[in-house]
Amino acid sequence: MKDKLAPSLSEQSLSTFPPTLLTRMIHQECVETVVMLTNVAEDGVVKCAQYWPPCSPRVRTIGHLLIQTVEETIFADYAIRRIKFRTQQGSSCREITQFQFTSWPRRGVPQSPVPWLELRRKVRIHHAQRKSRILVHCGTGVSRTACFIATDIAIDEYEKEGEVGVFDIVRCMRCERPMMVRCMDQYRFIYESLQEDFEAGDTGIRLDEGLFSIVTSLEEVNPQTGRTWMYDQFDALNYFTIDIFSSDLSVLRELDDRPINPYGRYPLVKN
Numbered sequence: 001m002k003d004k005l006a007p008s009l010s011e012q013s014l015s016t017f018p019p020t021l022l023t024r025m026i027h028q029e030c031v032e033t034v035v036m037l038t039n040v041a042e043d044g045v046v047k048c049a050q051y052w053p054p055c056s057p058r059v060r061t062i063g064h065l066l067i068q069t070v071e072e073t074i075f076a077d078y079a080i081r082r083i084k085f086r087t088q089q090g091s092s093c094r095e096i097t098q099f100q101f102t103s104w105p106r107r108g109v110p111q112s113p114v115p116w117l118e119l120r121r122k123v124r125i126h127h128a129q130r131k132s133r134i135l136v137h138c139g140t141g142v143s144r145t146a147c148f149i150a151t152d153i154a155i156d157e158y159e160k161e162g163e164v165g166v167f168d169i170v171r172c173m174r175c176e177r178p179m180m181v182r183c184m185d186q187y188r189f190i191y192e193s194l195q196e197d198f199e200a201g202d203t204g205i206r207l208d209e210g211l212f213s214i215v216t217s218l219e220e221v222n223p224q225t226g227r228t229w230m231y232d233q234f235d236a237l238n239y240f241t242i243d244i245f246s247s248d249l250s251v252l253r254e255l256d257d258r259p260i261n262p263y264g265r266y267p268l269v270k271n
Contacts, residue, residue: 020063047139077115146180
């Protein structure tokens with residue numbers, strides 16, 4: 001199991017961590033991909049020192065490094081940045097890509113693992129042809145970081161071996177660093193992430209691949225179920241989304257006399 005942990009570096013508490021030390025470590029370890037699982041501040045509490053400058057043509061000096069954020073793309077649940085840096089004496093410039101997950105609540109875990117898994121897929125696609133290790137960090141180094149590493153190892157293990165042991169993965173991680181995966185909610189969230197990934201899979205689509213061809217392929221019959229792939233996808237949607245109680249449906253009927261969908265538990269909207 002130690003070999004499976006090798007592709008990732010996990011950083012310790014960064015709430016009071018000088019940004020010069022982190023950028024120095026990124027430079028010395030030849031890191032190319034950084035996964036940041038916290039905001040700089042949450043509810044007025046500093047969770048991590050901001051070790052990169054705002055996206056602009058301006059080059060900033062942090063310690064002995066010259067750093068510039070050359071690109072930043074903000075999504076609903078995460079951000080992706082391209083950051084270039086070099087030493088003040090050096091002439092060659094290096095680049096890292098930072099993936100920052102921004103929707104983890106300060107207390108508890110995310111309501112849905114879907115954005116979490118989407119970020120993980122983007123990280124894996126970006127880093128697929130690179131041999132350097134991925135730096136993963138949050139505010140403490142034992143909570144969100146541990147959940148990400150455990151989820152990543154478990155998905156990779158299942159794809160290669162057809163089975164997975166979350167208990168063994170976390171136990172091995174705790175041998176490397178105490179208290180990795182700090183609470184029951186985080187441990188359960190790892191299982192929820194695995195269930196979402198194994199049952200629903202990657203439902204994201206790239207529009208540049210041709211939406212018509214994608215929809216056409218979804219209308220083909222799944223030989224394992226005898227139904228179309230789109231029907232199976234919708235069936236999975238009903239399985240993973242929160243149910244509506246019958247009492248809530250009766251209230252809806254009283255309010256606007258909406259009919260009940262005979263094929264599910266959700267109300268149909270009148271045309």
